[in-house]
Amino acid sequence: xxxxxxIGDALLESIEAVLxxxxxxxxxxxxxxxxxxxxxxxxxxxLLQADxxxxxxxxxSEDLMPGEFEIGVMIPRRAxxxxxxxxxxxxxxxxxxxxxxxxxxxxxRPEVEVRSISSSEFQVFLDSAPAVAVMxxxxxxxxxxxxxxxxxxxxxxxxxxxxxxxxxxxxxxxxYVSETMEESIRQIVEEALAEAxxxxxGRINELRxxxxxxxxxxxxxxxxxxxxxxxxxxxxxxxEGEEDEETLDPxxxxxxxxxxxxxxxxxxxxxxxxxxxxxxxxxxxxxxxEPSDGPNRPSR
Numbered sequence: 288x289x290x291x292x293x294i295g296d297a298l299l300e301s302i303e304a305v306l307x308x309x310x311x312x313x314x315x316x317x318x319x320x321x322x323x324x325x326x327x328x329x330x331x332x333x334l335l336q337a338d339x340x341x342x343x344x345x346x347x348s349e350d351l352m353p354g355e356f357e358i359g360v361m362i363p364r365r366a367x368x369x370x371x372x373x374x375x376x377x378x379x380x381x382x383x384x385x386x387x388x389x390x391x392x393x394x395x396r397p398e399v400e401v402r403s404i405s406s407s408e409f410q411v412f413l414d415s416a417p418a419v420a421v422m423x424x425x426x427x428x429x430x431x432x433x434x435x436x437x438x439x440x441x442x443x444x445x446x447x448x449x450x451x452x453x454x455x456x457x458x459x460x461x462x463y464v465s466e467t468m469e470e471s472i473r474q475i476v477e478e479a480l481a482e483a484x485x486x487x488x489g490r491i492n493e494l495r496x497x498x499x500x501x502x503x504x505x506x507x508x509x510x511x512x513x514x515x516x517x518x519x520x521x522x523x524x525x526x527e528g529e530e531d532e533e534t535l536d537p538x539x540x541x542x543x544x545x546x547x548x549x550x551x552x553x554x555x556x557x558x559x560x561x562x563x564x565x566x567x568x569x570x571x572x573x574x575x576x577e578p579s580d581g582p583n584r585p586s587r
Contacts, residue, residue: 290330293323293326293327293330298323298327301323302320302323305319305320305323306320349403350520350521351518351519351520351521352520353520353521353522353523353534353535353543354417354520354534354535354539354543355414355519355520356414356415356416356417356419356420356517356518356519356520356542356543356546357402357412357413357414357415357420357517357518358385358412358413358415358419358420358423358515358516358517358518359410359411359412359413359514359515359516359517359518360381360410360411360413360513360514360515360516361408361409361410361513361514361515362374362377362408362409362410362411362513363408363409363511363512363513364408364409365512366508366511366512366513367409374409377409378411380504381399381411381413382399383501384501384504384505385399385413385415385419385423386399387494387497387498387501388419388422388423388426388501389416389419390485390494391422391479391480391482391483391484391485391494391498392416392418392419392421392422392483392484393418393483393484393485394416394418394419399413399414400413400414401413401414402414415517417519417538417539417542417543418484418538418542420517420519420542420546421542421545421546422479422482422483423517424517424545424546424549424550424553425479425482425545425549426475426479426502426505427505427515427517427549427553428549428552428553429475429478430471430472430475430502430505430506430509431509431552431553432552433468433471433472433475433506434468434506434509434510437464437467437468437563438558440460440464440563441464441558441563443460444457444460444461444464444563445561447460448561460563461563461564461565462565464563464564465563465564465565465566465567468506468564468566469503469566469567472499472502472503472506472566473499475502476495476498476499476502479498479502480494480495480498503566506564506566507562507564507566509558510558510562510563510564511562512558515553516550516553517546517549517550517553518546518550519542519543519546519547519550520543521547522535522540522543522544522547
């Protein structure tokens with residue numbers, strides 16, 4: 288869309304680049320900042336016009352109803368080189384990730400249903416059970432918090448690469464970040480297992496390796512610019528003067544509140560530059576060894 292340099296960290300860097308030039312005069316700085324401000328204002332005007340047009344044609348956002356949950360994944364085109372086979376593999380991997388969390392949430396491994404799909408960037412929204420949405424949102428929240436601590440290091444890594452520092456000299460930075468993230472992932476996995484709705488301790492141990500793989504896959508996708516979100520339909524406002532009738536069961540209401548609260552931490556990071564993580568999770572289970580649906584297991 289040509290506006291990546293007008294939002295977020297990219298905009299801040301553009302402004303700092305103007306102000307940090309040693310020999311710049313106030314008049315020159317004002318002129319260059321003015322050019323940036325003009326482009327930002329043009330973008331805002333265009334967005335407002337687009338919003339008005341969408342409202343006129345009654346094209347609105349797709350809001351979830353109370354009690355509905357979805358998991359959205361945006362796959363950057365560059366990550367799959369616009370290839371159909373690579374995109375198909377991403378969908379298969381996504382199904383494996385969701386299946387693991389589904390079993391941990393006591394839902395076994397049902398077929399994953401697609402709510403909607405778009406193609407500007409390859410983006411898919413998947414229907415989710417309440418408990419699965421909570422499990423994914425909670426794990427993502429912890430993962431994003433761990434990853435955020437490396438954003439400054441990633442930025443410095445990119446700047447050093449752009450300055451011409453050889454790749455082999457930067458491997459130590461990448462190695463430190465990856466090893467630290469692997470330790471964080473092990474802790475995140477244990478926290479998720481402690482919250483799993485499975486009574487079979489043997490099965491919990493079997494899923495530890497599988498979950499480590501899936502959380503590592505999520506971390507590497509975030510590092511490569513993927514966007515993963517979990518959404519829930521807003522709870523209805525109580526009607527004043529009428530009896531408070533709960534339309535949702537307590538468990539669904541509690542799940543909704545947890546997902547809505549977690550959404551605040553699941554903002555798209557828009558990471559720039561090359562990926563910095565090179566994780567070494569346990570080997571992918573071989574075909575036939577991968578956890579299957581199996582019989583229904585008792586839930587907590």
